[in-house]
Amino acid sequence: MRRRDALAWLGSAAAWTLPVRAQTPAMPVIGYLAPESPGPFDSRLKAFRQGLADVGYVEGRNVEIEYRWAEGQYDRLPVLAADLASRQVAVLVASGGAPAALAAKAATKTITIVFEMGGDPVALGVVDSLSRPGSNLTGVSSLSVEVSRKRLEFMHDLRPAASSFAVAVNPTSPTSGSQVRNLQTTAEALGIRLHVMNASTAGEFEAMFLAATREQAGGLVFTSDPYFAFRSTQLADLCFRYSMPAVTQSRDFPMAGGLMSYGGDFAQSHRRAGTYAAQVLNGEKPSNLPVQLVTKVELALNLKTATALSIAIPPSLISGADTVIE
Amino acid sequence: MAGQHLRIHGLFQKYFLVLFLAVVMPLTTNGLSEAWFGYRDQRTRLEQLLGVEARSAGAKIQGFVDGITDQLGWLVQLPWTGEPDERRRIDALRLLRQVPAIVSLTLIDGNGRERLYVSRIGLNRNESRVDRSADVAVAGARSAGLWYSKVNYYRDSEPYMTIAMAGNRPSVGVVVAEVNLKLIWDVIAAIKIGQTGYAFVLDELGRLVAHPDISLVLRGADETTLAPFREVWEAVRRAGADVATSRNASGIAVAAAAAPVTGPHWTVVIEQPLSEAFRPIYAALWRTVGFLLVGVAIAGLMAYALASRMIKPIHLLEEGTERIGAGQFGHRIDIRTGDELQRLAESFNAMAAGLAESQERQERIAKLKRFLAPQVAELVDRTGDDDVLEGRRTEVVTVFCDLRGFTAFSARATPEEVMFVLSEYYDALGQIITRYAATLTSFSGDGLMLLINAPVSVAEPALRAVDLAVEMQMSVQKLIVGWQERGYRIGFGMGLAMGPATVGRIGYESRFDYTAIGSVVNLAARLCASASDREILADATVAEAVKDKHQVHPIGMRLMKGYDEAFLVYRVAFAERPEAS
Known part of the structure; x- marks a missing residue:
């Protein structure tokens, strides 16, 4: 994939110049907010990292990921989201459903949030429209709720x-x-x-x-x-x-x-979330990234x-x- | 000198320019024509290549659409009966699984009733028997066989299209499929044009159907997003057969081509950055420019070397002629080019040699003039031969004369008076000597020695000598009258003798004199010494030779100093007062 190669090259080039350009932090940090524990999330994380890699980001090499696990206690999500927001991460990924997305949205108005959920983000009030998400949010919705x-x-x-x-x-x-x-x-x-x-x-x-x-x-x-x-x-x-x-x-x-x-195919939705997170790291504005609906059910x-x-x-x-x- | 240098400099420039242009002009012409034809060929090739790429991309997208319609064909092969068709339901579900792009399928029987609806999202319907014959999709498929809807954007974002297909007879009904066009992404993202070029698909309204960057498609029918893509498409339509160039969404200049997708009336546009598409052209142009520069540099060096080589002998010639002009006749111009320049140098050398010789002769002649009569000197000069001056023995008449009482006068008189007398004296004698073409061998103070018949022979030398002597005596006597009036007691005597003597040049380097050596010289000198004022004494030989023309009187035997025996001496008579005679 030429385009991916180009993006990968761009990504790696950006990663290569980043330590020179910005002494602190050495690498961009992705804040990763998830409602569960790492165990059941393993397959989702794999897909997410795959999406990052499509644009040239590899965890530990040119990007760091700061994880916050709610361990199934969804009421902890707002605290964890606020914690990530206070760390001024480069992009906040709210993965695994609408609660995480809503918690992230409440935590920051400036940091770009990439969500991954099963519901309709417009109906849930997360974004204004699919094609023009506006504000600081975009992401991927699988069709799980609808089906x-x-x-x-x-x-x-x-x-x-x-x-x-x-x-x-x-x-x-x-x-x-x-x-x-x-x-x-x-x-x-x-x-x-x-x-x-x-x-x-x-x-x-x-x-x-x-x-x-x-x-x-x-x-x-x-x-x-x-x-x-x-x-x-x-x-x-x-x-x-x-x-x-x-x-x-x-x-x-x-x-x-x-x-x-x-x-909805969660591998697909998490992978696309990873790609969007990487594009945000590359400087793409969330308003230019329409909310994606997963095609595969x-x-x-x-x-x-x-x-x-x-x-x-x-x-x-x-x-x-x-x-x-x- | 400055002018000369300027001219030389100019000649070098001229040579350099001519040689340089002689090489560079054909080189440049060749290079430019090659570049031009290369450019045209490359452009044609690029045009063909882009055309092929566009057709290939178009075929892939066409394949995506045709793949769906091919699959749909299976569902409209058997006629419907009044009973529910479980077999066809399974086929429809299998088709949903087989073709991910199909979101839902509606099967309509020959009467236009909906018999089956299966969906990935919505609830399935079985045998609803709703009348669908008025649906545009159904009507379209019934009239055309295969019907494509316009692209519509689900919730202003996801591109969808409806495809309806009728069977070969009304009873098999119609199948209507909702297709999620986002799935073309797999196809469009796999199309690569060169290194960074890509393809995108526009529908008949110029809306984006597919693009490798899915987020652009998902913006729906957004005018600002679509504008650059429409611009590229416009450029392709305008360009016709030629390579279309335009600017893409990122503002990069691109070469573009397009191919149609029949059925849904889409256009597949491919674009490749110009810098990449024209890279072979630019490479070829740079190569040509490089060769040209190298060629020009070599031509410059060659022209410089050649012009220098051509200029060098001319410099040598110039320097040589300058030196020869300055009188260095011994200088030789050394040019061995084996051409006209060498010949020119050789003729210069010959000229220098000639000039040297000529100058030598001139100098010689100038010296001759000191003692030869001008006529004789001219003769020698004309013949260019001074062999006459070579030493030889010949018959000569020697004439001696001097003033009497001059020593005593000069002792008393002031230098001005002495010089005045001598000046008048020599003025008078000089004219006569010249007229008679006598050779003046020497003079000292008031005395002179003249030779007749040497170096140039004359007819009757004795007579000429006597005529000369008479005239001289008369001329000086006139002066003496004037001198005596001033109180100077000065007389003038002469002696002549004829006989063989050795004549020739004696002396060294530039101090040559012509003289005669022999007893005849002594004799004449003695005769002069013994002659008193107004007397011209001659020996017997002279007297014998002129006795028919002049009165000569023997005045008796005289014993001369240095001679053992006495000689018979004659006195030449002349009119003492010319006025009187």
Whole structure:
């Protein structure tokens, strides 16, 4: 890729001249704000670094990254964001969902913020428009929030006989209200009932599964929420224990033994966030960088789990899946 | 001198200029024509190359669009029945998976009813049977077979397009696909023109459909963003077959070409920075300039060396002629160029030799004039031969004369008086000597010695000598009258003798005299010494020779000093008072 090469060259040239031009700091610093711990974020970070490298930035060589992990305690995000803002980082990356983006937006009006989220940044009030973000924010949105209704549709395709489904909602999520409304509309269209179940901490998961089982829900549909997305293994275990078919937004879920996932490709969204962060380091103004929507929405299926749950997956679903685990 | 130097300098400049131009002009003409034709060839090649690149890029974008329509073709092959078509639903879902750019598919049956809608984002619909026949996409596909919508920007950002396709008969229905054009990025970003050139796609309204920098596309139909791209496109349209040049969004001068994408009526424009596209041209031009400069430098050096070489013999000639002009006839100009200049130098040398010889002769003649009569000197001069002055033995008449009582007079008289007398005396004698072409061998004080018949022979030398003597005696006697009136007691006597004597030049270097050596000289001197005032004494030989013309009277035997025997001496008679005679 010539253009990338050129950008890479520019990036490395900039990195090469930076220590000469600015004695302190020797390297530009990216503030990286994430709602979780490094473990579940590993695959996202890889994609992010890939995006940086596309423009010629390599962590430790010509750019430093200052990480702030909320360890799943989303209420800590504003403090961490303010901390990064006070360190006057070159660019603040708010990754892993709308809470981080909103916390970052509240923390600074001057430092450029590159967000990575699943919701609609305009609807959430993060930016004014997709094509002209304005102010000091831009970023990437996967379509995860928008496609939560498709999850219900797929679950209905799997269990056409079921008359009701459980929906897992994180009430602390800024997108929960709109997602629930969407799902209700969909349920009406499909002629089914919904049991909305709230869970905002890991401790409430167990109760949620119990309730779903008690309600004899045909399946559990998780709304798009980073808190759920980053607890795929735990949720997959619960599904297995309760023999509850479930669908989440993250591919990690079927990989960990869950039944199915449908959501935006996080590898793509994090990589693009990395590219944007690098472009900001190169001096690009955030107003010139339109908010990108991830084009790829992927369906992942775990056939082993389906067999264990005695669910026959219709061929239309299998042929339309991007990833099938056998 | 200054003028001469200026001329020489000018000649060098002239030579230098002529030689220099003789080399540089064809060189430059050749270089420039080569550069011009090279430039034209390169430009033509670049034009072809850009054209090929544009067609190739256009083919890739066309491939992207055609790939989608090809896939859509599968969904409009079988006629619809009244029953739900599960098979076709699976095909549609598979197609969604296969072609990531397709966001949703709508299948419409032969009656224009919607039978299936599948989407990545929205909810799928099955057998909704909504009448879609009025949709522009459906109507378009039914009339044209394949229909492309204009590009629309989802939420003013993401470019989308609708493609509708009808089958080969109405009963197979129509498929309508929503296509996310952002996915062309994979194709457009892979197109590279040279090192840094790239391609972009504009729709028929001049809006950006695809660009390697996706953020430009995502700005939607933003006029300020689009303006530079439209400008490049305009430049391509204006340029026609030639290479279009314009400025891109970054203000860099670019060469551009375009190719159409049939179907959606898009244009693929490729651009490459001029500096890169014309790099071979510039390289060739610089090469030519380099060669020209080297050529000019070599021509300059050669012209300098040649002009110097040509000027050098001329300098030598100039210097030589100056020295010869200054009288250094011995100077020789040494030029061995083997051409006309050498010949010129040789003729200069010959001229110098001639001048030296001539000068030598002139000097000789000048000396001759001292003792020869001017006529004789001229003769020698004319013939250019002074062989007559060589020593030889010949018959001569020697004439001696001197003033009587001069020694006593000079002792008494003032120097002014002495010089006055001598001046009058020699004035008078000089004219006569000249007229008779006698040779004056020597004079000292008041005495003279003359030779007749040497170095040039004359007819009747004795007669001439006597005529000369008579005239001299008469002339001096007139003076003596005047001197005596002043109270000077001075007389004038002469002696003549004829006989063989050795004549020739004696002396050294520039102090040559012509003289005669022999007893005849002594005899004449003695005769003069013994002659009193108003007396011309001659020996027998003279007397014998002139007795028919002059009155000669023997005056008896006289014993001469230095001679053992006495001689018979004659006195030449002459009119004592010319006025009286």
